[in-house]
Amino acid sequence: MTRPNPTVFDGHNDTLLRIVMDRRKGREIDFLAGVEGYHIDLPKAQAGGLAGGLFAMFSPNPDSLSSALGGKPAMGNPISQEVAEDFTYAMMDAGDEIVAQSGGAVRHCTSAAEIRTAMQEGALAMVYHIEGAEVIAPDLGNLDALYTRGLRSVGPVWSRDNVFAHGVPFSFPASPDHGPGLTAQGEDLVRACNAKGLMLDLSHLNEKGFWDIARLSDKPLVASHSNVHALSPTPRNLTDRQLDAIAESGGLVGLNFAVGFLREDGNHGRTDTPIAQMIAHLDYLLEKLGEAGVGIGSDFDGASMPREIGDARGLPLLVAAMAEAGYGEDLIARITHGNWIDLLERTWVA
Numbered sequence: 001m002t003r004p005n006p007t008v009f010d011g012h013n014d015t016l017l018r019i020v021m022d023r024r025k026g027r028e029i030d031f032l033a034g035v036e037g038y039h040i041d042l043p044k045a046q047a048g049g050l051a052g053g054l055f056a057m058f059s060p061n062p063d064s065l066s067s068a069l070g071g072k073p074a075m076g077n078p079i080s081q082e083v084a085e086d087f088t089y090a091m092m093d094a095g096d097e098i099v100a101q102s103g104g105a106v107r108h109c110t111s112a113a114e115i116r117t118a119m120q121e122g123a124l125a126m127v128y129h130i131e132g133a134e135v136i137a138p139d140l141g142n143l144d145a146l147y148t149r150g151l152r153s154v155g156p157v158w159s160r161d162n163v164f165a166h167g168v169p170f171s172f173p174a175s176p177d178h179g180p181g182l183t184a185q186g187e188d189l190v191r192a193c194n195a196k197g198l199m200l201d202l203s204h205l206n207e208k209g210f211w212d213i214a215r216l217s218d219k220p221l222v223a224s225h226s227n228v229h230a231l232s233p234t235p236r237n238l239t240d241r242q243l244d245a246i247a248e249s250g251g252l253v254g255l256n257f258a259v260g261f262l263r264e265d266g267n268h269g270r271t272d273t274p275i276a277q278m279i280a281h282l283d284y285l286l287e288k289l290g291e292a293g294v295g296i297g298s299d300f301d302g303a304s305m306p307r308e309i310g311d312a313r314g315l316p317l318l319v320a321a322m323a324e325a326g327y328g329e330d331l332i333a334r335i336t337h338g339n340w341i342d343l344l345e346r347t348w349v350a
């Protein structure tokens with residue numbers, strides 16, 4: 001199989017959640033054959049050069065699903081571990097099933113070597129990540145089981161509070177300095193993830209929690225899908241001080257394609273946001289983090305994309321814009337996949 005070159009390893013998508021939610025509504029979803037309206041499915045990944053990524057498992061608040069107002073009001077309300085287990089294992093099962101039925105075209109990867117092999121052989125590399133750690137028991141009693149099941153990345157918190165940490169709200173414009181830092185259980189979770197070689201993802205964390213992890217963690221700091229606060233002042237984006245700390249740790253930031261996190265006005269509805277705005281964030285991230293600190297974190301299937309990109313088939317347009325902006329072949333290879341795989345390799349060490 002040939003792909004557009006270079007290939008993309010993406011730090012964040014919400015495709016597994018979309019599959020589980022749609023199936024629970026009675027819709028038949030065939031990821032391998034292609035799904036109308038999805039940003040990622042196997043045919044779109046192959047067409048756009050998407051070689052793999054972190055497939056997030058986010059558990060929605062059930063109250064938000066039944067809301068007549070479209071789900072928003074209860075999204076930020078805390079959820080129980082039982083609810084998170086229900087969604088998380090359904091998403092892992094969905095991922096495992098795709099892998100099992102794909103005949104090698106989709107592979108569940110738990111090491112950098114497996115990702116590199118999958119990429120060389122033209123397969124889609126799927127890495128399991130949880131976005132919000134509600135599924136993890138407060139005493140961390142099931143962390144080993146999740147690791148054994150193939151989990152390799154943990155975002156302690158989504159934009160709502162849990163037993164470990166406090167997330168940033170979706171207010172705009174606002175600072176990420178909102179609420180207290182990690183709880184004692186959150187500090188234990190950081191140490192346990194370090195000890196097991198599980199990646200910690202700082203996207204969605206508030207600023208005090210960010211600094212707690214910066215202080216506690218002995219791994220590079222990673223924000224899988226966040227942009228530049230100076231260019232788009234949402235609390236989901238990173239301040240200059242945070243970017244400096246990530247750079248100092250040898251860490252990485254994945255460019256989020258969500259128009260609301262790209263735009264100066266934070267408007268999530270403006271899909272006419274130009275690709276040039278993505279390049280503006282990349283330029284800024286490169287300036288702060290250096291050539292080894294920048295990757296992709298699309299938020300495909302979880303956010304409104306710039307219309308020109310549309311879905312995974314639009315990735316070559318972003319790559320072309322990087323080339324037009326003067327990024328050389330080596331830098332483009334780093335941003336599109338090399339930096340992510342190197343970072344995972346450095347992080348997934350017990």
Ligand SMILES: [Zn+2]
Nearest residue numbers: 131203204225
């Ligand atoms: Zn997210």
